[in-house]
Amino acid sequence: MQPDQKRRAFAFAGVAGALAMGGLFAGCSSTTPLPPGGMAGTGTGRGTGRGNVGSGGNVSGGGEQPPPAPREFRAAWVSTVANIDWPSKPNLSADKQQAEAVAILDRAKALNLNAIVLQVRPAADAIYPSKIEPWSEYLTGLQGQPPQPWYDPLKFWITQAHLRGLELHAWFNPYRARQNGARSPAAPNHVTRTNPAAVKTYGKYQWMDPGEETAVKQTLDVVLDVVRRYDIDGVHIDDYFYPYPIDAAAATGAEGAALEGRTGKGELDFPDDASWQRYVAGGGRLDRASWRRQNVNRLIEALYDGIHREKSWVRFGISPFGVGRPDRRPAGITGFSQYDKLYADAETWLQNGWLDYFSPQLYWSIRQPGQAYDVLLDYWLTQNTRGRHIWPGLFTSRVGAATKQYPPQEIIEQIDLTRTRPNAGGHVHFSMAALMENRKGISDQLRAAPYAAPALVPATPWLGNETPGAPSVAAMRKGPSVLLKLVAGKANAMYAIWSRFGNQWRFAVAPASRVDWAVPDDARLGAADVIVVSAVDRLGNESPRIEAWRKTTAV
Numbered sequence: 001m002q003p004d005q006k007r008r009a010f011a012f013a014g015v016a017g018a019l020a021m022g023g024l025f026a027g028c029s030s031t032t033p034l035p036p037g038g039m040a041g042t043g044t045g046r047g048t049g050r051g052n053v054g055s056g057g058n059v060s061g062g063g064e065q066p067p068p069a070p071r072e073f074r075a076a077w078v079s080t081v082a083n084i085d086w087p088s089k090p091n092l093s094a095d096k097q098q099a100e101a102v103a104i105l106d107r108a109k110a111l112n113l114n115a116i117v118l119q120v121r122p123a124a125d126a127i128y129p130s131k132i133e134p135w136s137e138y139l140t141g142l143q144g145q146p147p148q149p150w151y152d153p154l155k156f157w158i159t160q161a162h163l164r165g166l167e168l169h170a171w172f173n174p175y176r177a178r179q180n181g182a183r184s185p186a187a188p189n190h191v192t193r194t195n196p197a198a199v200k201t202y203g204k205y206q207w208m209d210p211g212e213e214t215a216v217k218q219t220l221d222v223v224l225d226v227v228r229r230y231d232i233d234g235v236h237i238d239d240y241f242y243p244y245p246i247d248a249a250a251a252t253g254a255e256g257a258a259l260e261g262r263t264g265k266g267e268l269d270f271p272d273d274a275s276w277q278r279y280v281a282g283g284g285r286l287d288r289a290s291w292r293r294q295n296v297n298r299l300i301e302a303l304y305d306g307i308h309r310e311k312s313w314v315r316f317g318i319s320p321f322g323v324g325r326p327d328r329r330p331a332g333i334t335g336f337s338q339y340d341k342l343y344a345d346a347e348t349w350l351q352n353g354w355l356d357y358f359s360p361q362l363y364w365s366i367r368q369p370g371q372a373y374d375v376l377l378d379y380w381l382t383q384n385t386r387g388r389h390i391w392p393g394l395f396t397s398r399v400g401a402a403t404k405q406y407p408p409q410e411i412i413e414q415i416d417l418t419r420t421r422p423n424a425g426g427h428v429h430f431s432m433a434a435l436m437e438n439r440k441g442i443s444d445q446l447r448a449a450p451y452a453a454p455a456l457v458p459a460t461p462w463l464g465n466e467t468p469g470a471p472s473v474a475a476m477r478k479g480p481s482v483l484l485k486l487v488a489g490k491a492n493a494m495y496a497i498w499s500r501f502g503n504q505w506r507f508a509v510a511p512a513s514r515v516d517w518a519v520p521d522d523a524r525l526g527a528a529d530v531i532v533v534s535a536v537d538r539l540g541n542e543s544p545r546i547e548a549w550r551k552t553t554a555v
Helices: 094-110 153-163 213-229 255-259 273-281 288-310 346-352 373-383 408-419 432-437 439-448
Strands: 032-034 073-078 115-121 167-172 176-178 199-202 205-208 234-237 315-318 426-429 472-478 481-487 494-501 504-511 516-520 530-536 545-550
Touching (some): 073 167, 094 115, 094 432, 115 234, 167 213, 234 288, 288 346, 373 408, 408 439, 432 439, 481 545, 504 516
Parallel strands (some): 234 315
Antiparallel strands (some): 176 205, 199 205, 472 481, 494 530
């Protein structure tokens, strides 16, 4: 996902993601249907926009009915490669791995994030039991060795994320076969042994050749196997298609140079002569660069179609390098061309609708000459002719970094700026390590202002827009709280809960697995005047709203 993938210290101090709990009770129910909440400026009730996302803990609007639900994708990448984020080091016991995962999810919940993008395939390996590829060495220190005692890490992450109302997106590296610095030998069922003809040595890396049909098939098989077997919310692939060009002399990766707009002195070409000659011999007429882009395009289209054939609600996202192709760039934008070097034609993916969300890695500051964050964001918005989600990647790990560091305010400003763009509905932090360590107070600052209130993930109506069933809600007072008893309706994944105190509505989100929810009294204003609940399905569509409590009429 980013250069110089060194191990980062893992810190668990700080925020606990405690979930509000209430006891079982019998109570009175007020189930008056209300109009579903439309998004700001739409009035549709579908929740396709961002809603009223602001910096305060209250949702704007103090009228009789709640305002639209806040909508914003707030996620963080959790890298397993090189133990960047999780687990903190290989060969931890299963209990310690799980404790670290829970700490990450608790921090995400406490920060009012709503999604985690977890790396499940770092290098043609797996952090889950697979019949296709071996266990990752980043779990146990030895490729092919499962965690001890045995458990399924991906299932654990999904279960624990969903219990906290967080989405879990499975992140796959499409073609990397062996990471530079791999510490254990390849397992017998690794692609370098089962299909060596499809793997090329490129400097100090081994890379699956996108021109080899068997390599493409393996990546498709791996992704669709996870979609079938696991209750994930999204599939995510990163920026590694053809590898970043390396200096022929140094034989090391060049992501860092790409971020700085530099190129190697003598780039080593990717050694795909065999697949290229086979294409030419078969009558292929594209030039070599166009052929390579076609290879990548075919994978993207096949993933999009295959994922949705298996499960229509699983969204497909891509996080490519953040600078577009040279012939379309706005004035003043310079630097590395993924179009010419990684053979990633990201503009075509957007314009053909081969993805559900697009998270370009905008890893530069707002004031960066040649790669200004706002100019790049606006560029990608203009390329988004099919109206897909644009959720840019932020380089949050530069906060407190040893070199080229950001002040925390840079990330806050990037979030604020993104919110001024009506068609940009969220963002993703690289990576969770910076938020776990609370570098220079970044987590505290996020929680105090931009993330003071929770938000729902924006809806994805092109995958489905059927209104889910309304929940059943009973309410009663118990001590200093109004307690809700919740029963999910058809296709309910989350509850959206509004509570009005005086002239302000307050917003909360709970997973549909919750049975009980407490709305505590305000120290100054007392009990909530009105409580309204709706349900949201896995694509973000909102049900009719139910008035669950009204202080003047409650029994």
